[in-house]
Structure formats: C-alpha cells, structure tokens
Amino acid sequence: xxxxxxxxxxxxxxxxxxxxxxxxxxxxxxxxxxxxxxxxxxxxxxxxxxxxxxxxxxxxxxxxxxxxxxxxxxxxxxxxxxxxxxxxxxxxxxxxxxxxxxxxxxxxxxxxxxxxxxxxxxxxxxxxxxxxxxxxxxxxxxxxxxxxxxxxxxxxxxxxxxxxxxxxxxxxxxxxxxxxxxxxxxxxxxxxxxxxxxxxxxx
Amino acid sequence: xxxxxxxxxxxxxxxxxxxxxxxxxxxxxxxxxxxxxxxxxxxxxxxxxxxxxxxxxxxxxxxxxxxxxxxxxxxxxxxxxxxxxxxxxxxxxxxxxxxxxxxxxxxxxxxxxxxxxxxxxxxxxxxxxxxxxxxxxxxxxxxxxxxxxxxxxxxxxxxxxxxxxxxxxxxxxxxxxxxxxxxxxxxxxxxxxxxxxxxxxxxxxxxxxxxxxxxxxxxxxxxxxxxxxxxxxxxxxxxxxxxxxxxxxxxxxxxxxxxxxxxxxxxxxxxxxxxxxxxxxxxxxxxxxxxxxxxxxxxxxxxxxxxxxxxxxxxxxxxxxxxxxxxxxxxxxxxxxxxxxxxxxxxxxxxxxxxxxxxxxxxxxxxxxxxxxxxxxxxxxxxxxxxxxxxxxxxxxxxxxxxxxxxxxxxxxxxxxxxxxxxxxxxxxxxxxxxxxxxxxxxxxxxxxxxxxxxxxxxxxxxxxxxxxxxxxxxxxxxxxxxxxxxxxxxxxxxxxxxxxxxxxxxxxxxxxxxxxxxxxxxxxxxxxxxxxxxxxxxxxxxxxxxxxxxx
Numbered sequence: 001x002x003x004x005x006x007x008x009x010x011x012x013x014x015x016x017x018x019x020x021x022x023x024x025x026x027x028x029x030x031x032x033x034x035x036x037x038x039x040x041x042x043x044x045x046x047x048x049x050x051x052x053x054x055x056x057x058x059x060x061x062x063x064x065x066x067x068x069x070x071x072x073x074x075x076x077x078x079x080x081x082x083x084x085x086x087x088x089x090x091x092x093x094x095x096x097x098x099x100x101x102x103x104x105x106x107x108x109x110x111x112x113x114x115x116x117x118x119x120x121x122x123x124x125x126x127x128x129x130x131x132x133x134x135x136x137x138x139x140x141x142x143x144x145x146x147x148x149x150x151x152x153x154x155x156x157x158x159x160x161x162x163x164x165x166x167x168x169x170x171x172x173x174x175x176x177x178x179x180x181x182x183x184x185x186x187x188x189x190x191x192x193x194x195x196x197x198x199x200x201x202x203x
Numbered sequence: 204x205x206x207x208x209x210x211x212x213x214x215x216x217x218x219x220x221x222x223x224x225x226x227x228x229x230x231x232x233x234x235x236x237x238x239x240x241x242x243x244x245x246x247x248x249x250x251x252x253x254x255x256x257x258x259x260x261x262x263x264x265x266x267x268x269x270x271x272x273x274x275x276x277x278x279x280x281x282x283x284x285x286x287x288x289x290x291x292x293x294x295x296x297x298x299x300x301x302x303x304x305x306x307x308x309x310x311x312x313x314x315x316x317x318x319x320x321x322x323x324x325x326x327x328x329x330x331x332x333x334x335x336x337x338x339x340x341x342x343x344x345x346x347x348x349x350x351x352x353x354x355x356x357x358x359x360x361x362x363x364x365x366x367x368x369x370x371x372x373x374x375x376x377x378x379x380x381x382x383x384x385x386x387x388x389x390x391x392x393x394x395x396x397x398x399x400x401x402x403x404x405x406x407x408x409x410x411x412x413x414x415x416x417x418x419x420x421x422x423x424x425x426x427x428x429x430x431x432x433x434x435x436x437x438x439x440x441x442x443x444x445x446x447x448x449x450x451x452x453x454x455x456x457x458x459x460x461x462x463x464x465x466x467x468x469x470x471x472x473x474x475x476x477x478x479x480x481x482x483x484x485x486x487x488x489x490x491x492x493x494x495x496x497x498x499x500x501x502x503x504x505x506x507x508x509x510x511x512x513x514x515x516x517x518x519x520x521x522x523x524x525x526x527x528x529x530x531x532x533x534x535x536x537x538x539x540x541x542x543x544x545x546x547x548x549x550x551x552x553x554x555x556x557x558x559x560x561x562x563x564x565x566x567x568x569x570x571x572x573x574x575x576x577x578x579x580x581x582x583x584x585x586x587x588x589x590x591x592x593x594x595x596x597x598x599x600x601x602x603x604x605x606x607x608x609x610x611x612x613x614x615x616x617x618x619x620x621x622x623x624x625x626x627x628x629x630x631x632x633x634x635x636x637x638x639x640x641x642x643x644x645x646x647x648x649x650x651x652x653x654x655x656x657x658x659x660x661x662x663x664x665x666x667x668x669x670x671x672x673x674x675x676x677x678x679x680x681x682x683x684x685x686x687x688x689x690x691x692x693x694x695x696x697x698x699x700x701x702x703x704x705x706x707x708x709x710x711x712x713x714x715x716x717x718x719x720x721x722x723x724x725x726x727x728x729x730x731x732x733x734x735x736x737x738x739x740x741x742x743x744x745x746x747x748x749x750x751x752x753x754x755x
Contacts, residue, residue: 056584074265082262083269085410089671091285093275096266133579146571152266159570166568166583172529175568175587182529183264185403185414188393191367195527 043105046112047072047161049125053132054158055165058174071164075101078152097152104157111135111157173198208464215242215434216737218455218471220441220486222247223294224719225706225726226477227420228340232730234432237737241433243424244457244469246440246482247291248273250421257413260405270411271297276440276460278620283629285481286675292437293420294479296719298410300533301390301417303343303720305334307542308354309554310714313605319552319636320605323711324683324692325728331356333724333731338388341418341723342396345388352383352539361393364402367530369561373596374536376522377559380658384536384559390418390720397422404531439467442624443490444474444499444702452499452702463622473733475703476679477726480510483708484612484678485627487689500679500696500704505689507612509680510631511713512672516555516645517599518652519564522661526594528563535560541600541651542715552636553644555602556716557651562597565664566590595664598655600648603715604672605634612678631672674718676710693732694725705729 051064051071059067078101084094114121124132136158143155148167154160165171169182178195216239219226230241250271251259259270274291287295308327313320335357338345346363347355363386366374370386377384391408392401402416415422427433438460447453455469476483484507490499498506536559544554568587571577578586615628633641645668656663682688685697694709696702706722709729714721 054579056581058581058584078266079268082266083272084267085263085269086275086288088286088673089284091279091281091288093280093288096268129580136579137577141577146575147567147569150267162570162579162583166587169529171568172563175584176527176591177588178527180527180529182532183406185405188365188402188404188531191404191531192365192371194368195530 043108043112044068044072045125046108046123047157049127049132050108050111050136050158051161051165053129054136054162056174067165068161071161074151074164075099075104100152100154100157100160103155104160107139107157111139210466210468212468212470213242213434213436214470215240216471217241217473217475217733218469219243219475219477220455221245221294221477221479221482222292222420222424222435223477223479223706224296224299224420225479225722226475227293227423228337228723228726229475229477229705229730229733230427230433231340231423232727233734233737234427234430236740237734238740239737241427242469242471243433243435244439244441244455245292245435245437246276246460247289247294247437249292249437250274250297253415256411256415260407260411260413263407263411276620279626281618281626281628282615283627284631284671284675285629286673290482292424292435297419297421299419299719300409300717301412302535302717303338303341303345303388303390304537304539304556304716305353305355305724306330306714306716306718306721307539309543310603310712313552313603313712317546317552318550320634320712321680321682321687324681324688327354329692330721330724330728333728334720336727337720337723340423340727341390341720342392342399343388343390343720344393344402346386348385348537348539349383352543353385359388361396364389364391364393364531364534366536367534367561369526369528369530369594370534370536370559372524372526372594373522373559373561376524376596376659376661377536377538377655380655382538382557382655383540384538384557387535387537387558388720389534392416406529406532408533436467440620440622441469441486442622443492444476444486445490446492446495446499446699450699452699458622473701473703473736475705475729475733476708477705478708480675480678480707481612481627481629483704485614487679487704488612488614488627489624500689500698500702502698503686503689505608505680505687507627507678508608508610509606509677509711510610510612510629510672510675511604511606511677511710512631512675513601513604513713513715514641514669514672515599515601516648516652516666516668517597518649518656518666519562519664520596520598520652520656520659520661521565521664522594522596522656522659524594524659525592526561526596528561528566528595530561532561539716551640551643552605553602553640553647554715555600555644555648557598557600560597560599562595564595564597566595596661598652600651601673601715601717602644602648603637603712605637606677606712607632607634607638610634610677631675672713674713676707676713676718676722679704679708680711681709682711692728694729695732703729703733 048068051068082096111124148163151163180195222245262268263270275288311323314322344361345359399415441455441457445454452474457467487506488498610632614625618626679689681690694703694705705726
C-alpha cells in the first residue's frame with residue numbers, strides 16, 4: 001500500500017489500455033478482474049465510507065463497516081457464467097453475467113481519489129456524510145432505476161451496495177422492526193408467535 | 204446415426220426408465236414387497252448429497268445460482284412450455300415445493316358431473332388408499348380439512364405445519380370472507396420422520412431444502428441403493444423400446460452419456476416408463492419402427508396427446524393489518540371449497556382451488572419515492588417502513604383446463620440431440636369448452652378475489668393471470684377403451700402386456716391443484732399391478748420404513 005502510493009501513479013485505466021494492446025483480450029479481462037479485486041480491497045476505506053453514507057444510520061459505523069466487508073466478500077466470491085437456477089415453463093438456461101467488479105473498482109477509485117464530478121480532489125472518506133451523499137447523488141441521479149436492481153446488474157457500486165444490503169434478512173428485520181429472521185433456520189414451533197420487536201425500535 | 208462398437212446387456216425383472224418421484228414410488232413398493240431384481244435407468248447425474256446442500260443453498264440465496272449443478276442435459280433446448288429443464292436422479296421433485304393436496308372426487312368424473320372433458324376409469328375411492336400410502340411414503344404433514352370438502356380415510360402421518368403468525372391473521376380474514384381454509388398439506392417434516400429432520404423454516408423449499416426436511420426422491424434411492432435393492436444407472440439415455448412379434452417389450456436400448464458407441468441393452472420381464480409428462484411420451488414415440496411407425500403403445504394414436512395442466516389467476520391484496528413477511532413464506536392456507544361445486548345452472552364449468560400466502564409484494568425497498576426523488580441513507584428505510592404498516596396477501600386460484608386432443612407432444616425432427624434423435628415439441632391447447640370459458644373464468648375468479656379483499660376492508664393491488672399450464676401431465680392417458688386411451692387404469696399399456704407408464708402421463712385431466720401427490724398415488728397403484736408378476740418377499744430384507752409405521 002505504502003509503496004504503491006509513493007510510486008509514480010499509473011492509473012488503472014492507463015494500465016488497462018497498455019496491457020490490452022499487449023495481451024489477448026481474454027487474458028486481459030481475467031487480469032483486469034484480478035486487479036480490480038485487489039483494488040477494491042485497497043479501497044476498503046472508501047467502500048466503508050460509502051456504506052456509512054448511503055446505508056441507514058441505525059446500522060452505525062460498525063454495522064455499515066460489516067455490510068461493506070460482506071459486500072466485498074460477495075464480490076470476491078462472484079462466479080461469472082455460473083448457471084442460474086432455471087425457471088419454469090422454458091427449457092432455456094441462464095447464466096451469471098460478467099462480474100461487475102472491474103467497473104465498480106473503477107468507480108470506487110474515482111470516488112476515493114476525489115476525481116468524481118463533485119469530489120474536488122478530496123478523498124471520499126475525508127468528507128462529511130452529507131458531502132459523500134451529495135457526491136453519490138450526482139453519480140447516480142440519472143440512472144433509470146426506481147427499484148433496487150439485482151446486485152450484479154447494478155450500474156454503480158453505490159447501487160450494488162444498496163441492493164446487497166436491502167436484499168438481506170437483516171434489512172427486512174430493520175424495516176419491519178422485528179426479528180423475523182427470514183430464510184434463517186428457526187424452530188417451526190415458534191412460527192405462530194409474533195416476531196419479537198427489535199430492541200430500541202421505535203415505540 | 205451413431206456407430207455402435209460394443210453392446211452391453213443388463214438383465215433384470217423390472218426395468219424402470221426414469222428416477223423421478225413416480226419411479227421412486229414404484230421401485231420402493233416393489234423392493235419392499237416383492238422378490239424382484241430392479242434396474243433403474245436415469246439420463247441425468249446423481250445429485251449432491253445432503254451435507255453439501257447448505258452451501259449450495261447459500262450460493263442460491265447470495266447469487267441465484269442453480270443449487271443443483273449440472274441437473275440437465277446439454278443440447279436439450281426444446282420448443283414449447285417445458286415445465287423444467289431438470290434431468291437428474293430424483294427429477295423435478297428435487298426442487299418441488301413439497302405441496303401435497305389431493306385431487307377431489309369430482310376430478311375423476313368431469314364428464315358425468317359437468318358434461319366436460321373425460322371421466323377417468325377410476326374413482327377417487329379407488330385411489331384413496333394409494334393417497335394414504337403416498338402420504339406415508341413421502342411423509343406429509345397436514346391438517347384434515349372439513350370432511351365434506353376434504354374426504355380421507357386415515358389421518359395424516361404427521362401433525363400439520365403450524366400456521367404462522369401471518370397465516371393466523373389471514374385465516375381470520377378469509378373466514379370473514381366466508382371461505383373455509385386450512386393448513387396446506389406438505390411433504391415437509393413437522394416432526395422427525397423417515398430419518399429426516401423437521402422443517403426449520405429455511406423457506407427455500409423450492410428450489411432446495413438444505414436439511415432434508417422436505418421429501419425428495421433421492422432419499423428413497425439412497426435407501427434402496429444402500430440396501431442393494433435397486434441398481435440405478437445414471438447418465439444413461441434410453442433411446443428406444445423394442446417390441447417382439449408377440450407385442451412384448453424385449454429390450455430398452457440405451458447409451459451412456461459420453462460413450463455413444465457403447466450400446467446398453469436392458470432386458471426385463473416388465474418395463475416401467477416413468478419419465479414424467481414429457482419424456483414418457485417422447486420415448487414411446489421415439490421407439491417408432493417399420494412395424495410400429497407411430498411408436499410403441501400407440502395404436503390409439505394418442506401417445507403424446509391430451510397434455511393437461513391448470514392455469515392460474517393471482518392477486519395481491521392490501522389489507523389493514525401488520526404482517527411480517529418471511530416467517531415461513533412458502534407455507535399457505537388452502538381450500539377446496541371451489542373445487543367441490545355442483546354443476547351450475549347456466550351450464551358453465553368452473554372449478555378452482557384457492558390458496559393464501561403472506562407476501563411482501565409491493566413492499567420492497569425502493570430507490571425513488573412516488574415523486575421520483577432519489578432516496579438514500581435513512582430515506583430508503585423510512586420509505587420502506589411506511590409501506591410495511593399494512594399487510595399484503597398473495598391469493599391464487601388454479602382453475603381446471605380441459606385439454607384438447609391437439610394439446611400434444613410430438614417429435615421435432617428439426618431439433619435433435621447429440622445422438623441424432625429428435626427432441627420433443629410441446630403445445631398446450633384448451634378443449635373448445637375451456638377455450639370458450641377462459642375469459643369468463645378469469646373474470647369470475649377476479650370478482651371473488653375482489654370480494655375477499657372488500658371483506659377485509661382491503662383492496663386488490665394487482666391481478667395477473669398466467670398462460671403457463673402448471674403441473675403438466677397427460678400424454679399417455681388412462682382409460683378402459685384402447686381406442687381412446689394409451690393405458691388401462693393401472694398404467695399398463697393397452698398394446699403391450701409388459702409395458703407400464705406410471706404417474707403424471709397417465710392423468711386424464713390435471714385438476715386444479717398441485718398434482719404431485721396424485722402422481723405418486725397413481726404410481727403406487729400401478730405398482731400393485733406390476734407386483735402381481737413377482738413373488739412376495741418373505742420377511743422384509745429391508746430396514747423398516749419408519750414412515751410406514753401406523754401413527755394410530
């Protein structure tokens with residue numbers, strides 16, 4: 001990390017342009033994805049700062065950090081072209097799309113080094129929550145989305161992170177202010193009971 | 204044309220083609236009750252063992268990945284509404300929902316009672332003991348409905364799955380609407396049963412139960428293979444059945460996937476085709492020869508005809524009650540109130556089931572509010588919470604569709620598999636009486652759903668109907684007349700004394716409820732007839748089947 005910062009900067013885009021001229025495209029794609037993985041890891045602070053800005057404040061810093069780490073884990077374990085569960089009524093098979101990792105890594109980098117439209121050159125993590133949100137809004141305001149996208153199809157890392165969190169059992173519990181524990185193993189005998197209220201939930 | 208370099212012969216008393224749920228019923232009953240060697244031939248692969256399923260389920264939850272990797276054959280993209288691409292040990296029942304209502308007595312005499320469709324050659328009473336047996340083999344947890352609506356001779360083998368907090372509230376609502384509903388019977392353990400754990404509401408029954416609380420046929424196959432009562436040959440595609448001069452099936456000719464030059468010849472006293480509504484008819488048609496140009500068992504010309512299923516109308520009803528979606532979302536209430544109806548005075552035919560689930564439809568978190576403003580941070584949660592203060596019920600009615608003769612499976616000579624064999628082509632068609640009533644049927648159900656909503660001071664938010672005919676069946680329908688059916692009431696083909704077709708394909712009609720339990724009951728009834736050819740087992744050589752212990 002230290003040495004990378006001290007070395008003369010070669011942007012990832014420049015690197016990709018350079019390497020794409022020298023290597024076969026399939027290899028470039030694989031390498032780009034691998035580099036993207038490392039860079040997202042390097043940008044963990046930015047990802048965490050993003051999570052704090054766009055996830056509910058009830059999660060707190062620690063909760064937002066946990067979601068950011070889980071999201072990182074999700075990205076790391078994404079398997080391109082894995083078969084998706086097949087639907088009913090058709091013989092067509094479906095497969096996972098290309099990993100969004102490289103695209104999201106580039107977006108995180110732009111946020112991280114303040115090169116986004118409203119970043120003014122300041123690192124994202126050094127900004128206030130309001131300033132971070134304003135930057136995210138400027139980045140995604142023109143996206144034609146009103147519902148949460150599928151995580152992998154999110155066009156922006158912020159949307160991917162939101163979709164990841166809001167698709168979770170924890171998020172549902174937060175919304176319903178009760179310990180429902182959706183899709184978690186719970187005793188069958190307890191199912192007639194009203195789910196317990198989450199401690200500290202609104203009166 | 205495939206060049207055959209070697210031939211391998213496998214002999215047995217019974218050769219079962221397919222390893223889905225109907226095949227499992229037949230094999231299990233024969234293995235327990237008769238002294239007969241049984242070979243099962245399955246085109247697909249074995250499925251991952253139970254201990255791998257939690258991880259596979261997690262991949263499904265996290266990424267929507269197929270939790271049954273490689274559960275299909277390459278190059279089998281077919282024309283028409285195939286229910287599922289799955290082809291593996293256990294078949295489609297590896298990812299079924301485990302929902303096990305029975306058909307109602309009316310289903311077996313539609314022509315006599317309502318003047319539509321065709322009567323079955325058996326009655327509900329004929330099938331009832333086999334329903335009881337199927338419920339015990341699968342392990343069904345259920346609550347008997349009122350006897351007038353849900354007749355049965357024996358209690359369910361397990362107590363019902365308890366109604367969730369949400370379903371209790373919804374039951375009070377539907378009661379107010381004048382509808383009697385009860386817990387949907389399901390092949391999911393409410394208590395330890397069959398050596399399997401009780402359900403713990405993982406709520407991914409479809410597509411995968413991670414703990415084996417839901418019955419799937421692999422459990423039966425594992426037990427039978429462990430006890431060496433069946434030989435199950437996976438990755439083996441049966442290409443045709445050969446018939447001798449006396450009309451008996453003499454062999455099933457197959458190849459191992461990946462070794463197309465090695466032909467495997469299965470010889471048996473009895474052949475049982477258990478390939479579901481697609482692959483059963485397909486095999487019979489693909490067995491065409493010079494002497495039988497229309498295929499095997501097809502003197503009636505009806506192999507592949509009268510494919511049947513049921514369509515549905517579904518509504519999401521907004522109700523003034525706080526629900527908590529996710530307590531056990533796949534469980535539902537059910538009624539047969541609209542299945543057990545007398546003929547209408549106006550002569551119109553409509554029968555349907557009705558089910559009610561908790562739902563989160565329309566309550567998902569969103570990125571923009573009603574004005575289109577982008578939401579972030581606390582705004583998303585605030586907006587979501589506001590929309591969770593009312594409850595949403597999913598209400599769905601499957602309605603009976605009478606199949607036309609042209610509702611059919613044919614061989615598609617334009618699409619072939621790697622062996623050069625034609626793939627099936629599917630087309631579903633309503634009989635004229637159903638086609639004429641489609642719009643009226645859906646409007647009538649829609650009106651019922653709106654009445655229900657009003658009874659709970661709620662409103663229908665969204666209604667949709669589905670063209671897909673679910674729980675498809677037929678293609679080798681049973682009957683007493685060899686001119687208008689493919690098999691007799693036992694599933695024995697009219698044309699070939701030693702060839703049976705079992706389960707879904709033998710259905711005359713598809714009722715208006717999930718049909719898997721009926722497929723199982725029919726298969727168990729077929730097994731009774733198949734068993735007559737073999738001596739009874741003296742003293743079981745198998746471990747006792749826990750689920751067969753009488754709970755009384």
